Amino acid sequence: MNTANIFTFCFFILLSCHALSSSAATVEEETSDFVRPIDRKLLGLPKKEKLSHFKFYWHDIVGGRSPTSVPVVPPPLKLNSTTAFGLVNMIDNPLTLGPTMSSKLVGKAQGFYASASQSEIGLLMAMNFAFIEGKYNGSTLTILGRNPVFNKVREMPVIGGSGFFRFARGYAEARTNWFDLKSGDAVVEYNVYVFHY
Template sequence: MSFITLFFFFTLCFILFFTITEQKFSEQYPATKAAALEKEKTTHLHFYFHDIVSGKHPSTVSVAGTKNAFGNVVIIDDPLTEGHEPKSKIVGRAQGSYAFSSEDKACLLMVMTFAFEEGKYNGSSVSVLGRNRFLENVREMPIVGGSGIFRFGRGYALAKTVRYNVKTGDAVVEYNMFVMHY
């Protein structure tokens, strides 16, 4: 090889080696705990969840099941309202599923996103994933995430059945959510 060819080759290698930046899979950003805590907020949400099983337009549909409750899986698109009455102002929708997850206890596995459609929360959501022992007076479930205003959301949801119709299966559940977010 000639000197010019070797010089060109090494120059090209040098340029490529020092100009290509290394791509990183992840990166951590330094932040003090005090700064993070100053920006964090807690929001209390209060609304009613209407699980409508009966009628011409149910908001709950069974997609898998057995003769007994254990193993039944339900998909939901339930309205969320300001008050407990069905005609109360709609503030969002609960979308997701729940499954009867215990052979010997009245227990549901809840996988839901509460998508809000009203006021400053319009377009934001809170996600819940957890166990719901629906015969208990008040149940607590974890909030595992959120979007929009509730990005990086975490906290807990308290659910309390206000009304349950044994004949139809329709239910109204009061929710109090405490969401920590930035």
């Protein structure tokens, strides 16, 4: 190999390295356009999160003239199941301070629950707690989780929220306060523990 060939070979290697580093820089620039860190103050977020405990009662009214929970997908008839596997109910359930409907209304639970277990009555819960009281009026907390309804205490995650609950996270504990086997109506006590700003 003569000197001119060696020089040409080295030139092409250097050119290739430059092209690779340029394309890497281009990828980095494209990535930085996609995501960037921001100062939390721009979103009005203080440095510290608060931990709050909310307690209220969830009223699931299936029967009567004004149900707040209605089936939108019935369980398939071909399944001989005691768990109503496949059932989906849409809800707009009252949230009150006490276990009776005459208690002060603080919000609504809006969303759905679905029977998601073939071996027990286990529901998939997807709902927003939409508050109408005090400074939390207009803010929501979002629950998405599993609810094995015959367990004494059921725990479901809080996966987010809106308004005062942007970036919220935590969990909710549900305990059945009252259940009517004949109508299917129920009152459930919810204790919600949530980190929020």
